[in-house]
Amino acid sequence: MAKDKIAKPEELADGINYTPPKKDWFDPKVEFVRGRYNYASTPSGLEYLGLPNPRKWQPDQEDWKLPKDWQKIVLKGFKERLAKFRSFKIFMDICVRCGACADKCHFFLGSGDPKNMPVLRAELLRSVYRNDFTAFGRVLGKLAGGRELTVDVLKEWFYYFYQCTECRRCSVFCPYGIDTAEITMMARELLSLIGCTIDWITTPLANCYRTGNHLGIQPHGFKDSIEFALDDLYDLTGLKIEAPINKKGAEILFIVPSADYFANPHYFGFLGYLALFHEIGLDYTFSTYASEGGNFGLFHSHDMAKRLNAKMYAEAKRLKVKWLLGGECGHMWRVVHQYMDTMNGPADFLEEPISPITGTKFENAKSTKMVHICEFTSDLIYHNKIKLDPNRNNHWRVTFHDSCNPARGMGLLEEPRYILRSVCNNFYEMPEDTIREKTFCCGSGAGLGTDENLEMRLRGGFPRANAVKYVHDKHDVNLLTCICAIDKATLPALMDYWVPGVEVGAIHELVGNALVMEGEKRDTDFRGNRFIGPPEAQPKEGKENV
Amino acid sequence: MIRLKERLAAHKSNILKKWFDLIVDTYPYDSSKYLKNVKNRFGNPVGSTISMEIEKLYDELLGDMDSGKIFTSLDSIIKIRSVQEFTASEAVAFVFMLKSAALEQLRGDLKEEGMLADWLAFESRIDKLALQAFDSYADSRERIFDIRVREIRRKAELVMMDRINMPRRAKE
The missing domain is CATH 3.40.50 (Rossmann fold)
Structure with a gap:
């Protein structure tokens, strides 16, 4: 037990006061308790990706080994992003603190920590915005809700912006439609400018940049994994099934999150895809480089998301497929549905997706040329193309x-x-x-x-x-x-x-x-x-x- | 304890409300106002779990002290508090708050003859609850570490990735 948790004699004599002292949210001091934060990025991941300030450090240490001019770097990055992303500027300005989002965040509901209220989490960034980028803030400072960017504020950003899962539930309730996930993305981008990122993001990123998938599986390892799954399917069904890899001229390129062919319980769903495609005789292929649908770049910066996403269209072009089909993945679909088209598109070398089994035209994917496996399968079921028990x-x-x-x-x-x-x-x-x-x-x-x-x-x-x-x-x-x-x-x-x-x-x-x-x-x-x-x-x- | 139990039953809603408020006030001020709105069981799971379960505990204190039911209710609350921003003592302290919540309602009644003995017996029941709460806290923390070990094992399986990346002949 930490020494500071031991009560002083006068506290023991006075009886118990259960109510925590009222704290001003302006006070940025946070305590990094084990079990409640992620480990920092290792230097090797950052170096591989060419990202700034690779060093050994951990969030619970006093000295974060920041660059000397870290404030200047962060504020410059802030300014650039305000100019580049109109949405970011608007999100900084328009919140009226109505509180509609306050009790919608799962972290707030589960923790009772007020700084997990989306409005307050965003205020951590907004207060610096006001202080440095608005006329009122520059003149009135704290009176106008401004806060200077100090080391403690930076640590508070790290603590709370890595306590947001970018799930966007709060945005559903915001009358102005503020996308809090994008605020978190911007905060994480600013933190990454001085090397304050977490290892579970940057190590998978480095793997993905090298091999195409977060787990670092190389082409022969990928092939082995698929063959292993086909062996399992043979044991389970008695059927010899094939799964084409890097097959040029296939109609469809199928991209799944890498956990599907390696982790439990994902793997059972992967067996499901393989069985289904065999049964309907689909002309498809896997790619050993587009061997990951997930894109941890989204959790780091828009540049990184773009870098990792590029392989989808690149592999589609190399393999000369007509369109893309994607597996059961979460954030992959945010990238594909909302960013891919403008990040790496237009994919005018692909065709508008049409199911070869039912003839259904997936008009929703007209521009991205990428269809979700649930759209594809539900269409098969709707047209009675598979027998189900x-x-x-x-x-x-x-x-x-x-x-x-x-x-x-x-x-x-x-x-x-x-x-x-x-x-x-x-x-x-x-x-x-x-x-x-x-x-x-x-x-x-x-x-x-x-x-x-x-x-x-x-x-x-x-x-x-x-x-x-x-x-x-x-x-x-x-x-x-x-x-x-x-x-x-x-x-x-x-x-x-x-x-x-x-x-x-x-x-x-x-x-x-x-x-x-x-x-x-x-x-x-x-x-x-x-x-x-x-x-x-x-x-x-x-x-x-x- | 019959007389005291009657009074405790008569003042149940006031005492429970006070107990609930005292517990919710252990959260930061800006949050407690949200946690007090327990109309939506799914929109405010922490507040509504506390509210539901302390009522069950109260009924057991006035009833048979069924250890299974008590453990289930304590566990529901303590599972939450043992992953929140509380020390071990802070996590279980909510049990003792019932004493002040009940005393606030019944202070006058305790002056009656024989009532003090009843109160001491009732306090002793609360203390038993508190001891169970310690067990429940320890149990929750053990569960967290067990789950963490399982996750680390799963990560260790990922280390097998090196094997996957090996050429087939080397594996054999």
Whole structure:
């Protein structure tokens, strides 16, 4: 226990005062307690990417080894971004502090820390903006809500802007439509100008820049992983399935988050994709360089997001495909749907996506030329192109977590639900205020999903877990499905703590389980659970709300 | 303790409200006003969990002291407080706050004959609750470290990436 936590004799004699002292939010001092922050970037990652100020340091150390002229660098970067991004300038100016966003952030709701209110988190940046970039602030300083950029303010930025998962739930409630995620992005960009970034962002970035994926898997390793999955599918279904890699002239380039072919429980969804594509005879290919849909660049800076995203179109061009299909990933879809077109487009060498199986034209992807796997699969189901036996998922009682970016970033709300209703018999929605556009974040997105940051993640994930607990208690839900690789990596820990007994899975895992394949021989799901079939599968209690 | 229990039952809503306010006031001032609005169970999970569970605890204190029910309710609150900005003592202190919340309502009644003995018995029940709260806190913290170990193990599996990147022959 820290010495400063030991009460003084007079405090012990006086009895207990439980109420914390009132603090002015202007006071920037933060304490870096283990379990509640992410480790700093290692020098090697920064050096590989050519980023400034590589050095060994940690946030809980007093000296952050900042460059001598760090204030000048940050303020210059601030000024440049205000000029370059009109939205940033507007977001700095128009907030009227109405408080609509205050109690909408999962970190605020889980922690009770007022600086997690989106309005107050943004004020940490705005106060410096006022002080240095507005006439009132320059003259009146603190009276006009201005704050000087000191080391303590910088540390406070680091602490709180790495406590925002860029999920944009607060933006749904903002009457001015302020995109708080973009404020966080700008703050992180400013921090990165002086090397104040976190390792779980920069190491994957360096890997991704080198090999095309965050895990650093090289082409032969990628090929091995796919072959391993095909072997597993053979054991599970008795079918010899092929998965083309770097096949020139294929119709579709399929890009997935790298965790799909390596991590659990993502992998079962990956098996689902492979089984599905085999069954419909899709002409597609993987790419060993576009071997990552996710883009941790988004959590670092717009430049980095652009650098990493470029490989998608580059590989599409090299392999001469017609269009792109993307797997179950979260922030990948924010980049693809909202930034790719202007960052690295126009992709005028590609064709407007048309499903070769149903003939459906994906007009929503007319410009980006990239279709979400849930759009593709739900269209197949709608046109009756695949045979499904939902009884094969009767051992699962399922709910669906709308992953923030597909839901709020691209409006993908109905397709996953349509698929779930077709592939399983027991699907239960979580309460209304916690799903669709108002979905609660997993609390681990935007680079925060590390083990060293676990306590903070458990705080941030509590509102989501609280809603899962409700359907677990009411309907015996035992599977939380989602369509985001970060969700799949981090929700298991959240469930272990808050709602033991609930597992996490992919939508395409359930598709793969339910898919009746020609010539197959199987009696288990992808996890090896024996199919229980219809007779034993009667819902126990509770009314379905599907 | 029958007489005191009757009074405690009669003043239940006032005492619970006071107890709830005292607990929520352990959060920073700017946040506590939001946490006090418990109408939306999903929009304010911390406030509404505290509000729901302290009522169940109160009923057990006045009833059979069912250890299973007490543990479940304590656990629901303590799981939250053990990942928040509290020390161990701060996390469990909310149990003792019931004493001041109840005393505020019943101070006059305690002057009646025999009531002090009842009060001491009731206090002792609260103390038992506090001891269970320590157990629950320790349990929550252990769970956090267990989960962290599991995550680190999973990371260790990623170290196998080196193996994946090896040429096939070297692996064999």
